[in-house]
Amino acid sequence: MRELICITCPRGCHLVVDDNKNVTGNFCPRGVTYAINEITRLVRVVTSSVKLTNSVYPRVSVKTKDPIPKSKIGAVMEEINRVSLKAPVKIGDIAIQNVLNLGVDVVVTKNIDK
Amino acid sequence: MIKKHYDLVVIGGGSAGMAGAIEAHKLGIKNILIIDRNDYLGGILNQCVHNGFGLTEFKEELTGPEFMTRLSDEVKALNIEYVLNTTVTSILPDKTIFASNRDGYHIIKAKAILVTTGCYERNAGAIMLPGERPSGVITAGTAQLYLNVYGYLVGKRVFILGSGDIGLIMARRLTLEGAKVLGVAEICPYSNGLNRNIVQCLKDYNIPLYLSHTVSDVKGSDGRLLGITISQVDEHNNIIPGTAKGFECDTLLLPVGLVPNSPLLRDAGVELSRNKGAIINERYETNICGIFTAGNVLHVHDLVDLVTKESRLVAHYINEYLKGNSIIDQIYRPVIAGDGLGYVLPHKVGTHPLNEVTFKFRVRRPVKDVNVIFYEDNQTIKSVFKPVLIPSEMTEITLSLDELKQFKQTINVKLEAKQ
Numbered sequence: 037m038r039e040l041i042c043i044t045c046p047r048g049c050h051l052v053v054d055d056n057k058n059v060t061g062n063f064c065p066r067g068v069t070y071a072i073n074e075i076t077r078l079v080r081v082v083t084s085s086v087k088l089t090n091s092v093y094p095r096v097s098v099k100t101k102d103p104i105p106k107s108k109i110g111a112v113m114e115e116i117n118r119v120s121l122k123a124p125v126k127i128g129d130i131a132i133q134n135v136l137n138l139g140v141d142v143v144v145t146k147n148i149d150k
Numbered sequence: 151m152i153k154k155h156y157d158l159v160v161i162g163g164g165s166a167g168m169a170g171a172i173e174a175h176k177l178g179i180k181n182i183l184i185i186d187r188n189d190y191l192g193g194i195l196n197q198c199v200h201n202g203f204g205l206t207e208f209k210e211e212l213t214g215p216e217f218m219t220r221l222s223d224e225v226k227a228l229n230i231e232y233v234l235n236t237t238v239t240s241i242l243p244d245k246t247i248f249a250s251n252r253d254g255y256h257i258i259k260a261k262a263i264l265v266t267t268g269c270y271e272r273n274a275g276a277i278m279l280p281g282e283r284p285s286g287v288i289t290a291g292t293a294q295l296y297l298n299v300y301g302y303l304v305g306k307r308v309f310i311l312g313s314g315d316i317g318l319i320m321a322r323r324l325t326l327e328g329a330k331v332l333g334v335a336e337i338c339p340y341s342n343g344l345n346r347n348i349v350q351c352l353k354d355y356n357i358p359l360y361l362s363h364t365v366s367d368v369k370g371s372d373g374r375l376l377g378i379t380i381s382q383v384d385e386h387n388n389i390i391p392g393t394a395k396g397f398e399c400d401t402l403l404l405p406v407g408l409v410p411n412s413p414l415l416r417d418a419g420v421e422l423s424r425n426k427g428a429i430i431n432e433r434y435e436t437n438i439c440g441i442f443t444a445g446n447v448l449h450v451h452d453l454v455d456l457v458t459k460e461s462r463l464v465a466h467y468i469n470e471y472l473k474g475n476s477i478i479d480q481i482y483r484p485v486i487a488g489d490g491l492g493y494v495l496p497h498k499v500g501t502h503p504l505n506e507v508t509f510k511f512r513v514r515r516p517v518k519d520v521n522v523i524f525y526e527d528n529q530t531i532k533s534v535f536k537p538v539l540i541p542s543e544m545t546e547i548t549l550s551l552d553e554l555k556q557f558k559q560t561i562n563v564k565l566e567a568k569q
Contacts, residue, residue, distance in 0.1 A: 040349075041345055041348060041349055041353070042345070043345045043346040043349050043350075045538075047518075047537065047538040048345040048540075063537075080350065081211070082326070083199050083200045083201055083213055084199065084323075084327075085199055085298050085299075085301065087301065093299065093300075094300055094301045095299060095301040097199035097213060097215050097298060098199075099199075099201060099213055109326070113326050113327075127215075127216055145199065145216050146196070146215035146216075146219070147219055
């Protein structure tokens with residue numbers, strides 16, 4: 037059994053999902069969809085920043101281009117913390133290709149010329 | 151090279167300023183200048199590296215820097231003039247602007263001014279935080295700037311007072327960067343953040359949320375924070391004796407609210423409301439003809455998408471003003487916010503509005519199953535049912551010209567439980 041807060045709308049229904057994936061506590065059907073997704077395919081986009089050299093700014097922001105499994109967030113952060121990029125960088129530049137073989141790149145999210 | 155005359159000067163090159171300037175340019179206003187004090191456009195979005203922006207503006211989920219780059223790319227593509235590292239020191243009611251930068255002091259005359267100077271953070275003094283003031287007590291936005299732009303982690307053991315979105319987002323960021331976030335205390339019996347952030351920033355990382363709690367003591371040693379005490383509060387926010395809990399921490403983060411950054415407006419003679427934003431009519435014009443305002447300097451928004459939408463709308467009214475279509479001799483009907491409403495914008499509506507008017511408001515506390523009623527005397531002119539309203543989400547209701555015509559002296563707004 038899992039307890040969740042639905043984030044589909046501001047009402048924020050408190051949902052309960054039992055072991056047979058029955059959802060209760062939802063005000064509307066969207067709560068069921070949300071709850072099932074949250075327990076079967078729990079993924080998040082990770083955003084962070086990496087070291088930048090050759091620039092007045094010591095960091096540049098990055099994100100995983102697609103959502104990754106929530107359980108891998110810690111491991112992906114360790115990879116992100118190992119990266120150093122050199123300016124100039126631009127949005128979409130690949131900071132880490134196919135991070136941890138998850139099939140997702142970590143990409144730059146800011147343009148920094150110098 | 152700053153010229154002496156512009157049709158429109160936009161003060162503040164963040165998302166509100168850029169979106170307003172872009173829209174004004176598209177409407178045919180060509181002689182525009184954007185002034186910003188930083189050495190980059192984009193304002194606060196530069197440090198908001200998390201995602202969740204752009205779902206309405208660009209129909210995709212973007213990070214803050216990506217969102218603001220879309221706007222700054224457009225400013226550059228349209229050749230809209232902008233100056234960076236330039237501080238506006240004052241503006242006069244005749245729309246003279248005084249600005250200072252490395253080239254010296256500039257006196258600029260504008261036909262219209264759009265003030266989009268954003269907001270600033272409330273701090274320890276503003277909430278009368280008890281106890282000592284050692285190093286390590288820091289506002290959340292400052293910690294965000296240090297971490298995301300300059301790469302400094304502000305501490306290793308962190309407690310957060312305030313559960314607004316910035317606090318929740320920083321709880322996750324600090325955790326991902328290796329700090330231990332011990333908990334988040336919120337004086338209200340409900341969180342002031344979006345549910346999405348409660349789930350993805352606190353629950354994902356098992357960070358406890360202490361509702362109806364506040365910091366009751368702050369202790370330091372040798373100038374550095376040593377620990378804090380939190381206590382439960384009653385319905386009047388008074389501390390309940392015997393509920394104290396201690397936490398050893400080196401950092402106390404204060405995401406305790408944002409205030410419109412409006413001193414430029416105030417000093418120009420613009421009337422301000424209780425929340426420190428300008429008092430505006432339905433065209434987002436202040437009491438000084440030709441001085442307009444939008445974005446967080448007017449009222450603090452939930453999302454940047456709402457800021458840019460507002461600023462684009464204001465650009466249309468600026469265009470009407472520059473074309474001479476403002477009606478300055480009209481009589482204004484004040485908009486009066488009833489019980490349970492924090493504020494309602496605009497503050498007054500003229501007798502000859504150019505278009506329908508979208509009213510924006512916030513409730514003081516969460517309510518369910520209410521009718522939002524626009525009325526005068528005993529006559530209800532519009533009633534809109536809302537299944538749920540929460541303080542952290544701004545609500546919009548639009549009244550048509552026909553509906554607006556029916557108000558004589560005042561436009562009253564109230565909440566009423568649905569029968």
